[in-house]
Amino acid sequence: MTEPFEEIAGLDRLLHEPARLAIVTALSACAAADFLYLQRLTGLSKGNLSAHLAKLEAAGTVEIDKRFVGKKAQTSVRLTGPGLEAVADYWRRLDRLRDEVRDWKPAEEP
Template identity: 45%
Template sequence: MGDAKRAQTPATSSVLRSVAGAADDTAAELDRLIHERVRLGIVSALAVNASMSFNELKTMLGLTDGNLSVHARKLEEAGYVDCAKSFEGRTPRTEFSLTDSGRRALEAYLNHMEALIQAVRDR
């Protein structure tokens, strides 16, 4: 770590501070609800699938029942995800789908991330 610090010139330090400032400005605009890794995974999976069952999402994302439940509930409370419960015979089935609001939120999130990436590349 010391070598990396010594290798920085004043110009490099200035660029890093500038990029960090742009990153902070862009990050402040990010939807923190979607930005969390598990919720981003849920929303992204639902963006490319019309709907997914609880078990499909759990397997795809490698989550526990409790972890998926907590994150899906937060997305549902925000209006980003619809949750439909039914039965297949005697077995309960939970099906998730992305709402229009969730799709718009994901699109805005992706736009903000693209702006952040562009700010870094432009430096």
């Protein structure tokens, strides 16, 4: 059996990055979110948020919808079905690891 701490390395690295984790966690609580809302919520710059969203979109985790409302550009982001499953799985695994660590005792040395 692997020690709980070794299993942390097996977490989804795409989602485990703090900025992306903040983005997908926010998106998991709503149907979709506006780019500016995500920017305010995460504290990321426009460029940084765009870069993280591009990675999430390339992985199929989020879907980005860009349109114009009047003359203003509006960008909406939502989790895809697989993205929603990946986020739920990430948190399940993290919860399980937390529980294992709580009960963990180091192996006795020979």
